[in-house]
Amino acid sequence: MNKIIIVDDLVKEYGSKTVVRNISFNITSGSIYGLLGANGAGKTTVIKMIIGLVQPTSGSIYIDGINAKLGKNNGTDFKSKIGYMGQQFNLYNQLTVRQNLMLHAGCHYIGRRNGNIRIEELITDFQLSDIIDVSTAKLSAGQQQKIAFACSIIHRPKIVVVDEPTNQSDQNSKRIFWEQITSLSKQSGITFLVTTHNLFEAEYCNYISIMDGGIIKEAGTPSGIKSKYNADSLTEAFRRIVKNNK
Numbered sequence: 383m384n385k386i387i388i389v390d391d392l393v394k395e396y397g398s399k400t401v402v403r404n405i406s407f408n409i410t411s412g413s414i415y416g417l418l419g420a421n422g423a424g425k426t427t428v429i430k431m432i433i434g435l436v437q438p439t440s441g442s443i444y445i446d447g448i449n450a451k452l453g454k455n456n457g458t459d460f461k462s463k464i465g466y467m468g469q470q471f472n473l474y475n476q477l478t479v480r481q482n483l484m485l486h487a488g489c490h491y492i493g494r495r496n497g498n499i500r501i502e503e504l505i506t507d508f509q510l511s512d513i514i515d516v517s518t519a520k521l522s523a524g525q526q527q528k529i530a531f532a533c534s535i536i537h538r539p540k541i542v543v544v545d546e547p548t549n550q551s552d553q554n555s556k557r558i559f560w561e562q563i564t565s566l567s568k569q570s571g572i573t574f575l576v577t578t579h580n581l582f583e584a585e586y587c588n589y590i591s592i593m594d595g596g597i598i599k600e601a602g603t604p605s606g607i608k609s610k611y612n613a614d615s616l617t618e619a620f621r622r623i624v625k626n627n628k
């Protein structure tokens with residue numbers, strides 16, 4: 383299986399505080415990989431290092447065969463491979479949904495004509511026809527999350543990194559989001575790296591790592607982890623993993 387993300391012995395220190403401690407993992411192309419953990423476990427720091435927003439103290443990251451440290455300098459369009467949706471949505475609330483999508487298309491050097499074609503596809507895929515010309519300021523949190531996600535995939539990235547994607551969504555929007563990424567991973571072969579502290583939603587992942595205190599304490603498929611810890615749910619397994627290691 384092709385490993386599209388390879389993280390090796392990654393460390394992040396802020397002053398004297400070590401927030402990510404020698405973590406290593408690989409992500410198989412086309413899979414949904416969940417990075418789980420409580421608040422402050424280090425999940426956001428890991429993904430910010432992967433997308434190049436934060437510089438690691440040590441260790442290496444390879445994205446689709448490219449050393450992430452050299453990604454900006456080796457002539458490869460590194461950023462075109464990755465879509466990112468952070469906890470703060472990258473939306474301009476004075477703009478409409480269409481204008482936000484076009485703005486993100488422009489950031490990825492997609493011209494107006496191709497941008498319009500891609501926006502039409504996203505209107506269909508995300509059922510946006512009723513809100514496409516509405517200002518994002520007037521949308522609900524769940525709708526804003528949907529638009530932020532559409533913006534993150536406008537350039538058809540191979541990898542999409544999403545940080546706590548459903549924090550502000552209702553149950554129905556959560557379900558729709560997870561079904562959408564499951565279908566994108568299966569049909570378009572997109573690889574997803576998703577951080578969450580929602581253990582019910584983590585069941586949608588093909589593979590998960592459980593982080594605590596900056597280290598990965600357990601990793602495996604959701605069913606493999608449940609069976610290893612003799613637990614009926616990931617919530618129960620999570621409690622045992624974190625308790626076992628304290």
Ligand SMILES: Nc1ncnc2c1ncn2[C@@H]1O[C@H](COP(=O)(O)OP(=O)(O)OP(=O)(O)O)[C@@H](O)[C@H]1O
Nearest residue numbers: 396399401419420421422423424425426427428579
């Ligand atoms: N720029 C920074 N300077 C100093 N410490 C930081 C910085 N960014 C994060 N931290 C610390 O690193 C630790 C891990 O934070 P991080 O945001 O990665 O956790 P998380 O698992 O994503 O939590 P959450 O679910 O709340 O987003 C926390 O103790 C946080 O205070």
